[in-house]
Amino acid sequence: MDFFRILIVILFLIFSYFYLCRSFHIIFGLKKKSYIYLSIAVFMILANAGFWGSRYFRGQGSLPSQFEYIYWVSFFLLGFMFFLLSCFFVADIISILIHFIYKILKKNKAKKTENLNKERRRILHFISFGIAACFTGIAFVNARRTPKIKEVIVPIKNLHDELKDFSIVQLTDLHIGQTIGKDYVEAVVEKVNLLDADIVVITGDLIDGFVDQIQDWVKPLSNIKSKYGIYYVTGNHEYYWDAEGWVKYIQSLGIHYLGNSHQLLNIGKSKVIISGVNDLSAEKFIEAHKMDIEKSRANAPQFPHLKILLAHQPNTAFEAVKLNYFDLQISGHTHGGQIWPMTWLIHFIQYFNPGLTSFHNMYVYVSRGTGYWGPPARLGSDSEITFLKIKQV
DSSP states (O other): HHHHHHHHHHHHHHHHHHHHHHHHHHHHOOSHHHHHHHHHHHHHHHHHHHOOOHHHHHHHHHTTTTTTOOOOOOHHHHHHHHHHHHHHHHHHHHHHHHHHHHHHHGGGGGTTTTTHHHHHHHHHHHHHHHHHHHHHHHHHHHHHHHOOEEEEEETTTOGGGTTTTTTTEOOOOBTTTSSOOOHHHHHHHHHHHHHHSSSEEEESSOOOOOOOHHHHHGGGGGOOOOOSOOEEOTTGGGSSHHHHOOOOOOOOOOOEOOEEEEEEEEEEOOOOOEEOHHHHHTGOOOGGOOHHHHHTTTTTTSSSSEEEEEEESSSHHHGGGGGGSSSSSEEEEGGSBBTHHHHHHHHHHOOOOSSSEETTTEEEEEEOOOOOOSOOOOSOOOOOEEEEEEEEE
8 A cells, every 4th residue: 555545544533533523422412522433532542553554564564463452342332333434424425305395395483493413313213223233234244154155157159069067166355364264265165066167266455464374264275176177366364464375385286376377277178268367456565466367378279169368457448458369257346345435435436347248249247246354344235155166149
């Protein structure tokens, strides 16, 4: 995260602090605002301890053994904070609308309704507080349950006869290591193995932690079963936690790392190319890991029967499409927004929406993610184990 982004986050936190103080003052109407200011300050320190503490200790090269508990408390409260801000904002919009409507209808009695307007605002904010608490609980349950299987049909023209039932399982954005541990990973692996896929792909942001501290949580991935292998590319989060160390460990599990490289699969008489590229941001951390799509298909057959590109960030497609080579790009990264209202805003921030998109001469599939990042919360964007089935058009 560069200086500009850190500055934006700090400004957002300052705004959030004063906005929450104002909102709770509306609810409780305490004459001594110092109690509210102090309580909100403690709340926000706890809510942000996981994020900022993680950044600090990551720079030190190791997390304290007990930091897992701070993650749980902090990120749960951070999710609550986001829902409070969103719900209070909606309450303010409704309050403003009611005020103007009432003023138009009752403009001769505006002075008499001032106290009534204050009471309405208080009730709206109190209801918003309750809704935010309910959202936090619902989102927690949604995030912590084992992801559901999401079946997606990918229509391909002139598909080889021996590829008409070709299947791919995608895992992405698991973020193992904060509040996602071994039990969660084992449950995912168990579901994946029931699908009996031809290949399994892992499209980045697999971890959030150092190899020596959380490798046992990642190890169950070695139990994944597929007919033609497991393939992995890095996401941006690997580069926060020693990407080269993780690549070596993941390879030791029998998983194929496709860092700007490809694998040729011979399936009967058909040929399938599985290409993979490093994350778009990789060169900021390791220059040798700079994303290179041309390199990823170097020396590959020019006319295989199916060409698949693994890339963590969907925007890689803007470069991939120029090659006029790939049939399908499989990505993650966006989490589909993860929690409301980001599940709405993501459609304005990202060009590629969650799901399957036809983009020029190829398809781009963007998963909502198999895990979650930060707050153990998902609302409006469920985690998924994606089951892609290649079908003849």
